[in-house]
Amino acid sequence: MIRSHFGLQHIPFDMRDPQLLAHQQTVFDTLMVHAQQGGLCLLLGEPGAGKSVIKQALLVHDPKRMVTPVVNRTLHTYSNTLRILCEAFDIEYEGRDHRCERLLVQEAFRLHRNGKMLVPIIDDAHLMPSDSLRKLRLLFEDFPRTHNLVLIGQPTLMQTLSLSVNEEIRSRVTYSVLLPKLAPEDMEQFLLDQCDRAGLGHNVFTQEAMALIVRTCEGLLRRARNLAVSSLIEAVRDQVRTVDLPQVNRVLTQPHWRRDYDIQS
Secondary structure, three states, rough: HHHHHHOOOOOOOOOOOOOOHHHHHHHHHHHHHHHOOEEEEEOOOOOOOHHHHHHHHHHHHHOOOOOOOEEEEOOOOOHHHHHHHHOOOOOOOOHHHHHHHHHHHHHHHHHHHHOOOOOOEEEHHHHHOOHHHHHHHHHHOOOOOOEEEEEOOOOOOHHHHOHHHHHHOOOOOOEEEOOOOOOHHHHHHHHHHHHHHOOOHHHHHHHHHHHHHHHHHOHHHHHHHHHHHHHHHHHHHHHOOOOOOOHHHEEEEEEHHHHHHHHOO
């Protein structure tokens, strides 16, 4: 709908082919170094800070040389997590946990002998029970030393790892980073760069609309992307070629954009 209305060949703010910002590129490059030397890395940030963009960049970086199995359902037990890993490695899951662990280790060494790097990713790791996380740490201890286990989660993960019972995990962390919120000028540049990628003119958002989007998103990339796309949809509905305050404000009146204290019970 947006593409046809504005005459575009590319979808605006499409994250399937992510473009890393400068600080995200630095994190990505560091993760790649640890993938070559072996590591346990923590990628932390608030929801919408850009963790998923880095994860997507890892997945599409070099699939022929780098294997990146992902565990997204971190509320599962350790046994179910093993099953997810077996599916990611294309291993038939059957038998007890120790047999699945043995098959996973064998597959990891087979991939290592074929010259491939292993970058297992545990997404939303702050939701994973501590006992499951400890068991996974022990499992990956038997993997080739050139693998890099990446734990992606919210900052509360660091609080969990700071507990004395989890010291064995924290002491093995080789790299950790907390993704910051973007400054207003950086957020505006991000929005303009996304417009350039889609072929949209910078004047598609008025200065007032751009300022409102930047102020409302509070430095979080996901908020900015969602608000910009929703505002473009409102422009299509109004059959106008410019996003102005009426379109942005119409989006912001939706309940999920309003603060709890603004919503009447």
